[in-house]
Amino acid sequence: MWRDASLNQRLDVYGDVSLNSNLEVTGETTASSFIAKSDFNLKENIVNLTNPLERTCDLTGRNYNWRRDPSNNVTAGLIAQEVESIIPEVVDRNGEFLGINYNAIIPYLIESIKSQQEKINDLEERIKTLEDK
Numbered sequence: 630m631w632r633d634a635s636l637n638q639r640l641d642v643y644g645d646v647s648l649n650s651n652l653e654v655t656g657e658t659t660a661s662s663f664i665a666k667s668d669f670n671l672k673e674n675i676v677n678l679t680n681p682l683e684r685t686c687d688l689t690g691r692n693y694n695w696r697r698d699p700s701n702n703v704t705a706g707l708i709a710q711e712v713e714s715i716i717p718e719v720v721d722r723n724g725e726f727l728g729i730n731y732n733a734i735i736p737y738l739i740e741s742i743k744s745q746q747e748k749i750n751d752l753e754e755r756i757k758t759l760e761d762k
Contacts, residue, residue, distance in 0.1 A: 653724070655697075665732050681740035687715045688734075 644676075678684075691708055696700050709727035713720045716737065721728035 651723075665703050678736060681737045682744040684715050685737050685741040688712060 642751055688707060689711060690705060692705050694702050694703060707729055709720050709729050712729055713727065716734065719730045719733040
């Protein structure tokens with residue numbers, strides 16, 4: 630196993646790469662596309678989300694700097710320790726530090742938008758009813 634944090638090299642690969650393990654990247658990762666497997670045939674115990682709007686509203690977006698980033702760039706995100714008490718299934722506890730599976734938050738956002746749209750539609754209907762009186 631190769632572990633030497635003092636090496637600062639670039640690996641260029643042209644073609645497909647397949648890893649049968651975890652990949653940890655310190656720094657920025659750039660891609661033109663990211664595909665997360667989501668096939669029904671890979672899943673079991675499928676249930677609807679519980680209170681997605683309330684849970685989404687309990688999240689707090691933050692601006693911050695990474696302590697080890699010499700550029701001191703401001704970034705936006707969530708704090709894993711705060712998210713853990715709200716949507717624990719999106720927090721990754723493997724490794725030294727907590728992480729967040731941001732892809733797993735997307736279904737909460739989708740269901741929250743749908744819930745809000747339903748409320749908006751109901752309110753618009755109520756307004757129309759009152760205006761028609």
